Amino acid sequence: MSYLPFAVAGWLFFVGLYGVVTSRNYIHLTVCLTVMQSSTYVVLLAIGYRDKATAPIFVGISRTARTVDPVVQALTLTDIVVSVVVAALLLSLTMDMFGRAKTVDPDEVRELSS
């Protein structure tokens, strides 16, 4: 079962990609993109995990305690911030588009513009 976290990450990525490809609503599409990006958090944190290790926060534990990798946790933090700002920009583009075209369906917008 040692590859389960990586399999979960791969599954999240493709289930999100499927949602993006088949989406009929830009808000739904943004959420699917966020699901895709969540797979990267799972990969990073799964790489950082060590067997029988604790959080890398040295409060009430020995300085030599076995801890999980703090670097990938910091990278995950960056990843989440980027994911949030991408979602914010996409959602505001959706709002802007709804104001002009009165639709949030990617295919209908394409018909209107052509």
Place this chain on the structure above:
Amino acid sequence: MSRRSRIGLFAATAPIFAALVFWGLAGLPDFGHYNHPYGKLLSRAAPVDRHTSNVVSATTFDYRGFDTLGEEFILFASAMGVALLLRDVRDVESRRPYDRVEDDAVQLLGILMVPVTVLLGLWLAAYGYITPGGGFQGGVVLAGGLVLLWAAGRYRAYRAASPIPLVELAEGVGAGGYVVVGLAALVSGAPFLQNLFGPGHFGTLLSGGSIPFLNWAAAIEVAAANVLLYNEVFEEYALSLRSRR
């Protein structure tokens, strides 16, 4: 590309792409058994060098501080982008809509939760480099406390608590403050963003040298950018309330 051809292309190429991705993932070290040379080094070094007990915060604000600088400016640019995009299509607000929660129970519970949430946010940010937390997490919770004021209280109370000039100023101070701490190191002759002050006492607020300053700069920046993002979306919503009436 039409919807049908798009799905057709996906069906044809996704299995190949999936095979490559899962092949790559299967090549990663066994779960829980990777050696972590860099992570192990930081876990040992941060409590000794920086007297910081939260190594994730030490990584974010010190060892990878330059990375976080970029991250702060991604957030800054995105908040500005959303403001530009949405303000452009919105007329100047003339009057504030009257939009309040009518249910007493929701209102009472929500208003009680506001100080709790704000306190939690401040605590997460203040002790971010000692116990689990950090400037980013604290900033998000702080902004959440303000949103609660609108969600459970009233729009006017939310707007009164987050005047846009103040929020914009805070965003500038947060992003600029991070750069100032970096430049201060440069002025003193050290490399950019080098940790400046003594490590202080382990496990207290006076530990970590420059880390507390960068931590608070990030907390202010994140809280302000989030409030600014919410503001723009709420303004759009408020506009729809006005036009409906």
